[in-house]
Amino acid sequence: MATKQSGKVGRPRGFDADEALDRAMRVFWEHGYEGASLSCLTEAMGISTTSMYSAFGNKEELFRKVLERYTAGPGAYLNRALDEPTAREVAAAILDGAIRATTCPTNPAGCLGVQSALSVGDSGREVRDLLADWRNNGCSRVHERFRQAVDTGDLPAGTDPGLLARYVTTLVFGISVQAASGATRDELQEMADAAMRSWPIH
Template sequence: METKKNGPIGRPRGFDTDEALERAMLVFWEHGYEGAGTARLTKAMGISTTSMYAAFGNKEELFRKVLKRYTEGPSAYLARALEEPTALGVATAILAGVVRTTTRPAHPHGCLGVQGALSTSDSGQEVRDLLVAWRADGCSCIRERFQRAVDDGDLPPQTDPGLLARYVATFAYGIAVQAASGIGRDELQELADAALRNWPLI
């Protein structure tokens, strides 16, 4: 057998792990954690159960990798929005990003981070907790950005940055739920615009 200096050359994986992870993300996004059974996942990923476990770990570990991919991909609008020069620009970009991401024709509607584990059995408790922490982290990032806006005079001094961040986050999650229910992009964008019409509302 051909060898390297440090031992035998391992057999290369017979699939593209990046593409398999992308497909797994779409399955979890569409069906949620509970609905994404192993058979459904492996069929979409085009691999065997053995290969899935070897490459990604168990279902929960796969979901954690998928959530990271979702955060850095479809949900990356949040990180970009936080770089807007004004607090209103931040809120506008967040809601516009949610509308775009949750209504893309070629992707499942709704938000993986919102609906991924709203209803799970006891075995899915850790995933439910993971998504609660994921949403809380997003809200915390918005709050910190709004606090900076208060400190810089971009928001009135009496503004409660935590409450304002929770308002924007809650509205964003509501948009995601409405999108999953079939509400169209134009109507959702109108709702987003209306929510920010009297900025700041709090």
Template sequence: METRRKAPIGRPRGFDAEEALERAMRVFWEQGYEGASLTDLTSAMGITRTSMYAAFGNKEDLFRKALERYTEGPASYGARALQEPTARQVAAAFLNGSVRTTTRPDCPAGCLGVQGSLAAGAPGSHARDTLAAWRNEHTARLRDRFRRAVDEGDLPAGTDPGLLARYVMTVANGIAVQAAGGATRDDLQQVADMALRSWPSA
């Protein structure tokens, strides 16, 4: 005997929110905050503006959600790198992750966290501030990890954890900008390798 499934209570959304957010993330990644128009976003997401507002809020809200998805997905190498046993391995995993993520053939070149608002004017100031805070948070996590390395004797006692973290982040951001400009994975990997040659040893 055939049984009918009960219809879901409430009005179904009619689209896959996770898939739509993934597509929005890629648009922001490729075009930046200001470059991504609502038409670009909704067309890529396959939904109407009304549906976008209902599911994700305004463009700023959507951008923040897309950045969260980017952090948990393509940029998750950052969190994984912090788990490496030595400070040098942390830096290597972070820089190598940056090279791989910014040069993936199936994704936009560069880094959403770097290019997302580099050229943003006044309308994009919120996105610029959001991304500055995002980068600062990652730098702070590296600093805390390097501070621990100093305490454990893994880094020389005179090492400045904050400066070292900013150095690693600056190299990673430079890799992202170069990748967006067409630099190859091999070339950028050589940059990452060179940055580690001057690593302080205990």
């Protein structure tokens, strides 16, 4: 006599969620938030719109997941750079990481977090604000690291850590824009080297 099984067996998703996010990342990276249509996203991800909504939510929720994946992937150089032993090495590692990330031949040029929503309509306002917060958070973390460097004497006592952090992150944003405009890795490295020559010294 057959017994009735309790509960329901979940249907397999049928696709690799991480791979789908990586593909969505490329679409947002290349076309920006508003330029990435749902049809373009789902085609690249290899899933239906229904599957996308079921697995990732709406377009904005998908973008938030993509940004998290970008931060842990191509954008992870910031976390590594902040662990460098001196403020100068932190700044050099940030610039080097930005150059490598924005000119990697296997990825779109530029930075997802800089280019995706600098100019959007009302429908993309929350994403624009999300990315502004994302960029400001990065600057704040660099600021805190440089403040520690001033406190320990690694940076001269009169150094403004906030101004220095803004200087470095502005260079990073400029690197992204230049990379997206076709600047080569060597050209961007020359710019970074020139910037580091003005680094505060005792």
